[in-house]
Amino acid sequence: MAKGQVMKGIGGFYTVFDQDTRKTVTVRARGRLKGQKGIKDKIYIGDFVSYDPEAMVITDIDERKTVLKKPPIANIDEVIVVFSGRKPQFHYPLLTKFLLLAGREKIPHIVVCMTKWDLVGEEERKTLLDLLATLPYPVICTSSKTGQGLDEVKEALSGHVSVFTGPSGVGKSSLMNSLFQELNLEVGSLSEKIERGKHTTRHVELIRLQENTLVADTPGFGYVEYQNILPEELKEYFAEFKPYEGLCKFRGCLHQFEPECEIKKQLETGNINKIRYQTYIELLEELKEVRREW
Numbered sequence: 001m002a003k004g005q006v007m008k009g010i011g012g013f014y015t016v017f018d019q020d021t022r023k024t025v026t027v028r029a030r031g032r033l034k035g036q037k038g039i040k041d042k043i044y045i046g047d048f049v050s051y052d053p054e055a056m057v058i059t060d061i062d063e064r065k066t067v068l069k070k071p072p073i074a075n076i077d078e079v080i081v082v083f084s085g086r087k088p089q090f091h092y093p094l095l096t097k098f099l100l101l102a103g104r105e106k107i108p109h110i111v112v113c114m115t116k117w118d119l120v121g122e123e124e125r126k127t128l129l130d131l132l133a134t135l136p137y138p139v140i141c142t143s144s145k146t147g148q149g150l151d152e153v154k155e156a157l158s159g160h161v162s163v164f165t166g167p168s169g170v171g172k173s174s175l176m177n178s179l180f181q182e183l184n185l186e187v188g189s190l191s192e193k194i195e196r197g198k199h200t201t202r203h204v205e206l207i208r209l210q211e212n213t214l215v216a217d218t219p220g221f222g223y224v225e226y227q228n229i230l231p232e233e234l235k236e237y238f239a240e241f242k243p244y245e246g247l248c249k250f251r252g253c254l255h256q257f258e259p260e261c262e263i264k265k266q267l268e269t270g271n272i273n274k275i276r277y278q279t280y281i282e283l284l285e286e287l288k289e290v291r292r293e294w
Contacts (some may be wrong), residue, residue, distance in 0.1 A: 001050040007206045028055040044074040045204040066105055071204050073163055073216055085120035095277050101238040110137045111156050115171040118143040134273040136239040144178040145255035163216040225234035231287045238280055
């Protein structure tokens with residue numbers, strides 16, 4: 001059997017980058033696949049697979065190191081979460097939901113990338129930067145028009161298998177075209193009435209830029225399906241809570257109403273940001289409501 005990595009899949013055919021020949025081949029998946037339990041014959045972009053070079057069919061899927069179900073991609077080690085400063089307007093709670101999913105899948109590297117920074121006024125920039133400073137992740141502000149921040153994004157991508165994700169219309173494809181002009185990805189327009197972007201990326205594709213640098217463009221989506229996170233699980237994805245884990249009086253503390261809560265103590269001292277904490281409480285209440293509806 002030959003070995004390779006799935007780069008693209010359309011209509012039951014998969015483009016695989018062969019690890020020996022360093023060339024791509026087009027293969028199909030055979031009826032029943034071996035591989036990890038529960039995979040249910042589902043092949044993800046980024047999967048390392050074995051394939052029969054004579055029959056040109058995938059026969060086996062290696063165990064995945066990481067996996068995102070939406071967008072569906074495996075074996076990435078970095079997520080670039082892309083949001084825009086304007087058009088569409090920046091939405092902090094939605095950004096938090098994207099970051100929660102990346103954290104839940106234990107992606108080692110998470111970077112927040114702000115696009116269309118040239119459209120943001122000076123006063124609004126200060127407000128946004130103060131808000132972004134509350135995040136426990138690096139933030140890069142970019143402009144495809146002026147070139148601001150593009151070198152920083154390239155540096156962040158180097159040596160990683162990265163996925164660009166974020167709501168539709170924030171300029172992911174424009175950003176990637178500015179970073180790597182040879183990609184020539186389709187760029188869509190934005191509805192002026194509702195400030196919602198058109199879905200220009202229709203499938204997930206992994207693109208090899210250098211030997212150890214791969215990126216994926218993924219379909220945008222306007223709402224993150226994160227409701228399967230349990231309320232008691234939510235605190236695990238707020239990185240700033242981790243230094244105080246186990247210091248609350250009550251085991252299983254949700255850091256909301258419980259007395260002698262270490263997180264609330266740190267909130268008072270300023271070690272926990274009030275905006276981030278309030279976002280945590282809002283999401284916690286939302287997840288509780290979802291749980292009650294179940």
